Amino acid sequence: MSTVKIADANPGRKLFSTKFATSVVWIITVFWTVPTFGLFASSFRNKQDIFLSGWWNIFVAPNLTLGNYRAVLFGSSSSTLSDGVLPYLMNSIVITIPAVIFPVMIATMAAYCLAWVKFKGSDALFFFIFALQVVPIQMSLVPLLQLFTGGAHIGGVTIIPKLGIAGEFAGIWLPHTMFALPLAIYLLHNFIASLPRDLMEAAHVDGANHFKVFRQIVIPLSIPAIAAFAIFQFLWVWNDLLVALTFASGTEEVAPINVKLASLVGQWGSGWETLTAGAFVTIAIPLLVFFSLQRFFVRGLLAGSVK
C-alpha cells in the first residue's frame, strides 16, 4: 500500500496510484454490486428455478420469464399477492409529490426570512432549527398521531378539534412536511444567505417588497439548492418505512409500496419470486431518479455536510 508510483501527468497529486489500489477499488465495487444484481437476475427466473438453484445459474441455463413482474404488478391467484402492488405504487407517487413540494416551499420562505429579513433573535432561531435536525422523529410519533385522531385538549377544553386526517393522504403529507423542515431550512439557508447582497438591495430600492423579492429573485436563483433538496426529500419519502407505518394504515387505499414490500417480507411463506420482482418495482423509480439526477443530489449532500 505504501509503494507509490507518481503518475507523470500530475506528480505527487495522487496518494495511492498503483494498479493495486485500482484493483482493490474494483473488487469492492463488484462486491457492492453483486447483491443487487443477484436479486435483479432472480426476478426474471421462475419459482422452481429460484428454489432449486442460485441466480448465478442464469449464466449457464438462462430460462428467463416476466411472469414474476406480471404477478406482482397485476396480481395472480397462484401467488401470495392476489391484487398486485400497482395501487401501492400509485400511493407512493401520491404521497411523495406533495410531501416534497410542501416542505420545499415552506422551508424556502423561512430560509429567506432568516437570511435576509433579519430580526432580533433570528440567528438564535436559526440555531434552534438547526439543532432540531438530530432530534429523533420517534419523539414525535405518538403525540402527533394522537393529535390527528383526537385533536388537542387542555383540561377538557378543545384547543384543536380532531383533524380526521389519520389514515388519509393528508395525514402522511403533514408529518413528512414537518419532519423535513429542519434540514430543508438549514440547507436552503446556507444557499440563500450567499446570494449577492447588491441584487436584494437594488430590488428594494426599486420598490419591491419582500414577497416580490422572494418570488422574482430568491426562488429563481435558488433553483439548484431547491432541486438538490427536492431529490433528497424525494428519496427520503419514497424509501421511508417508519412514518408510513405510523400514519398510514397498511391498506391498499393509502399505504406506500415500501410498506407493502416490508409486509411481504414478513408474510409467512411468501414466495421469493414475488419478493424479487416486488423489490425491483419498489426501487426502480428511486434508482431512475438517482441515476438521472445524481449530480444535483451529490451537490445537495455536499452543501449539507461539508460547509
Place this chain on the structure above:
Amino acid sequence: MNSFFSTNLPKFGQVIIAIAGFFAVLLLIFYIAGKANGRKQRPIAIITLLGPAMVLLFAGLIIPAIQTILFSFKDANSVKFIGFRNYAWLFNNADMRKVFFNTMLWIVITPFATTALGLFLAIMLDRMKRESLAKSLLFMPMAISFVGASVIWKFVYDYAVPSKPQTGLLSTIVRSLGFAPSNWILTQPLNTFLLMIIFIWVQTGFAMVILSAAIKAVPADIVEASALDGAFGWRLFRWITFPMVRSTFIVVLATMLVTSLKLFDIVRTMTGGNFGTSVISNEMYSEVFVRFDTGRGSALAVILFVFVTPILVYNIRNLRRERTIA
C-alpha cells in the same frame, strides 16, 4: 383495469387539489400581506414568511417532544403519573438490556466501519481511471430503501436445510470453502453483524462521496510540496491529507451515528426484532403499536433523544465557531 382507474384516479385528484390549494393560499397571503406598508411591512413579512414553518415545527416536533417526555413518566394509557417506573422497568429487564447492548454495538461499529471504508475508497478512487463509474456503483445503494436493501440481502443470507440445494450466495460460498452453512439469520450474535453489513452497504457510498469531495478540495500545492519533501503514501495520508479532511470525517461520523441510532427499517424487515437482534427504535415501535404501552414506548424515545444530545451540542458549537470565523 376499469376499477383500477376508478380507485386510483381520485387519489391523483387529491394531489392536484392539495398542491393547487397550497399555492393558491400562499399567493393570496402574499398578496394581502404585500398590501401592508410603512412600519407594519417588516413584521408582517416576517410572520408571513416564517409563520408556516414555525407553526409546523412547533406542532410537529417541539410540542410532541415535550408531550413524549411527559408520557414517559405516565402509565401505558397516559392516564396517571408513575414517576420513573417505565425507566426502571426498561433498565431492569433482561430483554431490554440486550436491546440496549445491541444498540450500543450498532452505534459503535457501523459509524466507524462506514466512515472508515468510505474514506478508504475515496482515497483509493482519487484520480483513478473510470472514477465516476465506480463511484456511481458504490453510491447506488443510497437510492435503495432499507427495506429494499433488506430484501436484497435476505437473498444473500438465504439458507436451506442441507438436504435441499443452497441458493443463498453466502451459504454457497461457505460451502464451497468446505464449511457447513448455518441458518445465518437465526444465529446469535452473528445475525446482528449480518444486519450491520446491510447498513454499511447502503451508507458507505454517502461517506465516500462526501469524503472524496473533501480530498479533492485539499490544495494541490500542499500535496505537491509535501511530496517533494518525501511524503508519499501512508505518510502523506497520515500527516497531510487526513488532517485536512478531519472535520469532514467527523461530520460524516456524526451523521452516521445519528442514522444508526435511529435505525429501524432493517431490523423490522429482516427479523422483526426477533432472534436477539432488536434495537431501541424497533422496541419503541413495538411497545407503542404492538403492545400498546405508550409509557414505555415514550421512555425509549426519550432514551434515543438522550443519546443524540452530545451530537446536538457538538453540532451547535461547530456552527457557532464557523459563524464567528465567517
